[in-house]
Amino acid sequence: MNNKSILTRQNIFFGAIFFAIIIAMPHFLKFHHQDLLIFLTVNVLVVCSYRLVTLTGEWSLIHAVMMGVGTYTATLLFNHYDLAMWFTIPMAGLVSGLVAVLLCFPLLRMTQFYFLIGSFAAGEAIRLIWIYHVGLFGGTSGLRGVEPPILFGIDFLDPIPYYYLTLAVVTLCLILLYRIENSRVGLTLHSIHWKAPLAESVGVNAWKYRALAFILGSFFVGIAGALKVHYIGSVTPNQFGIGYMVFILIWVIVGGYNKFYGPIIGVIALTVFDESIRSFEVLRPAIYGGVLIASILFLPLGLESVPGKLKAWFGIGRTRQEPPLTDQ
Amino acid sequence: MTILEIKNVTKQFGGLTALSDVSFQIDEGEIRGLIGPNGAGKSTMFKNIAGFYTPTNGNILYQGKNIEGQKPHTIAELGIVRTFQETTLFQEMTVFENALVGTHIKGRTDVFSAIFGLDKNKQKAAGEKVMEVLEFMGLSDRKDQFASELPLGSQRALALSIALVSEPKIMLMDEPFAGMNPEETNHMMDLTRKVRESGITIVLVEHDMKAVMGLCHYLTVLNFGEVLAQGTPEEIRGNDKVIEAYLGGVK
Numbered sequence: 001m002n003n004k005s006i007l008t009r010q011n012i013f014f015g016a017i018f019f020a021i022i023i024a025m026p027h028f029l030k031f032h033h034q035d036l037l038i039f040l041t042v043n044v045l046v047v048c049s050y051r052l053v054t055l056t057g058e059w060s061l062i063h064a065v066m067m068g069v070g071t072y073t074a075t076l077l078f079n080h081y082d083l084a085m086w087f088t089i090p091m092a093g094l095v096s097g098l099v100a101v102l103l104c105f106p107l108l109r110m111t112q113f114y115f116l117i118g119s120f121a122a123g124e125a126i127r128l129i130w131i132y133h134v135g136l137f138g139g140t141s142g143l144r145g146v147e148p149p150i151l152f153g154i155d156f157l158d159p160i161p162y163y164y165l166t167l168a169v170v171t172l173c174l175i176l177l178y179r180i181e182n183s184r185v186g187l188t189l190h191s192i193h194w195k196a197p198l199a200e201s202v203g204v205n206a207w208k209y210r211a212l213a214f215i216l217g218s219f220f221v222g223i224a225g226a227l228k229v230h231y232i233g234s235v236t237p238n239q240f241g242i243g244y245m246v247f248i249l250i251w252v253i254v255g256g257y258n259k260f261y262g263p264i265i266g267v268i269a270l271t272v273f274d275e276s277i278r279s280f281e282v283l284r285p286a287i288y289g290g291v292l293i294a295s296i297l298f299l300p301l302g303l304e305s306v307p308g309k310l311k312a313w314f315g316i317g318r319t320r321q322e323p324p325l326t327d328q
Numbered sequence: 329m330t331i332l333e334i335k336n337v338t339k340q341f342g343g344l345t346a347l348s349d350v351s352f353q354i355d356e357g358e359i360r361g362l363i364g365p366n367g368a369g370k371s372t373m374f375k376n377i378a379g380f381y382t383p384t385n386g387n388i389l390y391q392g393k394n395i396e397g398q399k400p401h402t403i404a405e406l407g408i409v410r411t412f413q414e415t416t417l418f419q420e421m422t423v424f425e426n427a428l429v430g431t432h433i434k435g436r437t438d439v440f441s442a443i444f445g446l447d448k449n450k451q452k453a454a455g456e457k458v459m460e461v462l463e464f465m466g467l468s469d470r471k472d473q474f475a476s477e478l479p480l481g482s483q484r485a486l487a488l489s490i491a492l493v494s495e496p497k498i499m500l501m502d503e504p505f506a507g508m509n510p511e512e513t514n515h516m517m518d519l520t521r522k523v524r525e526s527g528i529t530i531v532l533v534e535h536d537m538k539a540v541m542g543l544c545h546y547l548t549v550l551n552f553g554e555v556l557a558q559g560t561p562e563e564i565r566g567n568d569k570v571i572e573a574y575l576g577g578v579k
Contacts, residue, residue, distance in 0.1 A: 176443055179442060179443045179444075179445075180439060180442055180443060183437065183442030183443070183447075184435060184436065184437045184442060184447060184451060184454075185437060185438075185439055185442045186442075187425060187428060187429060188429065188432060188436070190418075190420075190421065191418055191421070191429040194418045194419065194420050194421065195416060195417070195418055197380070197400070197412070197416070198412060198416050198417070198418065198429075198490070199429060199432070200399075200400040200401050200404070201378065201400055201404055201409055201410050201411075201412070201491070202404055202409060202429060202430045202432050202433070202490060202491065202493075202494040203401050203404035203405050203409075203432045203433040203494060204401055204429070204432050205399070205401045206401070212439070216439065
């Protein structure tokens with residue numbers, strides 16, 4: 001819990017520049033890159049909501065599938081009830097959250113490695129439901145026909161308006177996530193991560209808070225899922241397979257999961273990196289593997305720790321000592 | 329007045345009986361020592377009281393009500409808080425944050441209040457309580473340091489602070505003096521007395537005989553999961569059975 005205000009003059013200044021850049025950005029990009037920018041913005045919400053789940057120390061492998069729950073919810077509501085995006089987005093979050101509530105009871109009986117594997121199994125079970133209930137979910141070929149809204153004469157099918165819409169929703173969600181983490185609730189989640197028995201000994205119901213983190217994380221990633229499907233227009237079960245989940249993990253780990261902005265740096269850096277190695281298509285998995293290994297070996301605290309390390313090398317100012325990365 | 333009553337508590341782990349038909353009572357406001365050789369069942373007794381274990385048989389009565397088998401966080405809410413062996417702290421948090429976690433029962437909040445800052449007054453009160461306790465424990469000038477940077481004595485004092493800010497009625501202290509030098513032990517003894525003077529009943533599991541004899545009003549000696557003897561420190565010191573089982577050969 002940080003009692004110091006983040007609204008210092010310096011932060012406002014850099015924040016304003018940062019926002020100016022991300023608002024101006026799509027106008028300088030090619031169509032293909034504008035698409036990517038939208039996906040990147042959605043992925044920022046995915047990694048930040050995932051970080052909320054990991055705050056209690058439980059790493060899950062179901063996050064991608066929870067995003068899928070949001071995506072399918074938005075798709076079904078749009079296709080069957082013709083609900084506009086303003087309704088499908090919050091509903092997607094709520095349904096993802098509700099599914100998470102149900103999953104809490106079996107999954108959170110487990111912790112650590114068992115939870116990881118259990119969450120993976122539960123995720124695959126949900127994916128199988130999508131694949132085998134062809135009538136409702138469309139099977140392996142999924143569903144299509146989702147459209148972005150038209151409002152005040154602006155057609156959001158155009159990437160630039162849709163980017164601004166995504167940016168607005170994601171920014172709002174990030175503010176909420178940040179508020180949660182820096183509140184009493186966040187402190188309690190951290191305390192469970194570092195020493196659950198000690199937290200319990202002063203009255204913390206660790207199960208309840210693990211469940212809370214899981215449900216809230218699923219809620220926000222459900223919103224991300226809805227944002228994505230309204231742009232690409234279709235959904236298949238394979239979008240949310242273990243492959244995408246591994247990308248989420250790599251983004252979070254390479255960026256650094258100890259700080260709020262770590263995963264954001266990770267997803268931005270790796271998306272840019274991914275674009276730059278496009279021409280080596282076959283080698284991509286190997287390059288990613290190399291990046292992950294190198295990051296764990298040389299930057300265990302992730303990319304977010306680089307500025308601190310540089311400062312320490314050049315002796316600029318006194319840096320706050322990083323807490324050791326020991327678990328329990 | 330009896331605040332905690334252990335009635336015929338038995339705890340078995342498979343075929344191993346860690347506690348066998350243990351009964352004793354603890355009065356409000358006393359410092360009770362729970363001593364015995366290694367493996368006598370002291371820590372097991374603690375864990376049963378604090379809800380980390382459920383007794384196989386028997387009852388634990390707190391203020392006349394059964395509490396055995398409740399979850400640790402429920403027991404903490406009732407007013408029984410334990411400290412841990414060695415230095416169990418949130419090493420990665422600051423001293424202030426460590427103690428702040430201890431205010432959970434009164435300071436907890438829901439997600440909506442957290443997001444919209446509706447719990448400001450509550451959090452301010454929690455912060456004030458923390459500073460009061462850190463002052464009491466002599467830790468207030470270290471409040472922004474990481475717990476891992478503190479010397480051993482201060483770490484133990486912080487562990488005690490976390491328990492104290494939760495405003496318990498009974499504090500279960502598990503070997504708070506282990507690994508301390510004589511100076512640190514004396515400081516810790518003073519702190520423990522201060523805690524008791526603030527109206528908290530203390531149950532102490534400890535091997536440091538100087539501390540136990542100097543602090544406790546009454547001792548319960550466990551051996552092989554059974555109560556071997558009870559009495560004042562003087563009585564225990566002269567008890568032949570205890571000397572034989574525990575102090576072995578010391579006159």
